[in-house]
Amino acid sequence: MSNRYVPVTPRIGAKAVMGKQEALDPKNADEITAALEHYGVLLFPQIGLDDDEQVIFSNNLGEIIPMGALRSDGTHDPVYKITLDPKENPAGSVYLRNTIGWHIDGLFDDGPPAKATMLTGKRLSATGGQTEFCSTYAAYDDLPERDKEYYESLRILHSLETSYRSTRPDAGEEDEASWRKVEAARARSGRRGEKEHPLVWHHRSGRKSLVLGMSADHVVGIPEAESRALIEKLTAHATRREIVYRHEWTVGDLLMWDNCGVMHRVIPYDPSSGRMMHRTTLYGVERITGVERTQAVGSAH
Numbered sequence: 001m002s003n004r005y006v007p008v009t010p011r012i013g014a015k016a017v018m019g020k021q022e023a024l025d026p027k028n029a030d031e032i033t034a035a036l037e038h039y040g041v042l043l044f045p046q047i048g049l050d051d052d053e054q055v056i057f058s059n060n061l062g063e064i065i066p067m068g069a070l071r072s073d074g075t076h077d078p079v080y081k082i083t084l085d086p087k088e089n090p091a092g093s094v095y096l097r098n099t100i101g102w103h104i105d106g107l108f109d110d111g112p113p114a115k116a117t118m119l120t121g122k123r124l125s126a127t128g129g130q131t132e133f134c135s136t137y138a139a140y141d142d143l144p145e146r147d148k149e150y151y152e153s154l155r156i157l158h159s160l161e162t163s164y165r166s167t168r169p170d171a172g173e174e175d176e177a178s179w180r181k182v183e184a185a186r187a188r189s190g191r192r193g194e195k196e197h198p199l200v201w202h203h204r205s206g207r208k209s210l211v212l213g214m215s216a217d218h219v220v221g222i223p224e225a226e227s228r229a230l231i232e233k234l235t236a237h238a239t240r241r242e243i244v245y246r247h248e249w250t251v252g253d254l255l256m257w258d259n260c261g262v263m264h265r266v267i268p269y270d271p272s273s274g275r276m277m278h279r280t281t282l283y284g285v286e287r288i289t290g291v292e293r294t295q296a297v298g299s300a301h
């Protein structure tokens with residue numbers, strides 16, 4: 001890997017040592033993509049891209065999913081505003097609060113999950129608001145060799161409701177009502193709130209990673225208590241400090257991650273803090289596929 005990337009931890013994340021012009025030059029796109037897959041997370045410290053520049057940077061690396069505000073011509077802005085202030089983003093009060101739990105973006109989409117996401121720090125919170133990443137490749141690699149085959153035979157049912165509950169254990173009636181509204185809106189647009197995935201993703205590259213997160217409801221086909229214990233054990237394994245990078249933001253930082261090889265979460269912060277991130281996300285190019293299920297689930301570990 002080029003010496004333009006300096007690892008920030010031994011297992012995940014690197015700082016890109018390049019100026020704005022180099023970062024925006026399409027000639028460097030393949031190298032940046034390769035570095036992203038290698039390190040999982042790339043940081044461009046205080047590079048200070050404005051929205052147009054972030055769109056150029058993102059378009060060099062893939063195709064942006066337009067998720068921002070609806071524009072007068074009926075299209076959506078490519079830049080999505082991450083804030084908990086409902087005046088700035090109506091999803092802030094319900095949906096975005098779930099981002100405090102570990103997750104992979106787009107696990108419920110019909111197509112492949114997003115390829116990569118870029119965030120520019122615009123305004124920060126006085127406390128909290130750090131973004132954390134763990135390497136799901138490292139999580140797989142670090143499993144005991146003798147257990148890998150068993151884990152590869154497992155499938156997990158992911159549920160949006162499990163996500164909501166895991167981030168709001170003391171939810172009241174108001175929260176319940178909010179969930180129902182979000183679920184109903186998703187259902188109306190034909191999107192499901194549940195989806196099954198293999199625990200181990202076999203990537204085209206030959207690498208393997210774990211597919212987990214706060215939406216993991218249960219392991220298919222094993223008793224509930226055993227399933228819950230297994231998910232907790234694997235989650236603890238996948239989020240050990242030595243495979244986590246915690247980003248302490250400075251305004252103007254650009255942070256991007258390989259959504260197929262990491263889980264991420266934000267450390268809780270005050271919703272009225274004004275914290276604002278501008279996000280662009282790239283369409284996924286690879287579906288989550290596991291090993292063919294050629295044998296029944298083996299004994300529990």
Ligand SMILES: [Fe+2]
Pocket residue numbers: 099103104105264
């Ligand atoms: Fe996310």
